[in-house]
Amino acid sequence: MEELMELLASLKPEIDFETEKELIDDGLLESFDVITLIAELEDQFEVEIPAEEIVPENFNSAEGIWNLLQRIKGED
Template sequence: METIVSLLEELKSGVDFTSKTDLVDSRVLDSLTILALVSDLEDAFDITIPAVEIVPQNFNSVAGILDMVVRLRESGF
């Protein structure tokens, strides 16, 4: 979880990522930021994030991002 928060803070500072649950819905994360985050997550966790996973529910919160990363790592992506 700390790695995900660090990656988010590098992309967008000044946001309390640990408590927000509407990162996409409130436009804290826009499409370009999400694409950069996807690349950073893939590098940091040695996973591939398929396009079908790039949906608001997976990126609205740190918990959602973490769940997606864990699921993809377990499934071998």
């Protein structure tokens, strides 16, 4: 999780990813941010995020992103 938090902070340092739970719903992450984030996640965590997993619920919080990563890694 620490590695994810560092990645998120490097992409959007102005957002408090520790407490924010509605990154997409509140417009803190826009579509381009999500595309950039997906590319970074795939590179750093060596996963491929399927298109059907690219939904707001999976990107609304750091916890949601972490759970997505764990789910994808579990499927490998």
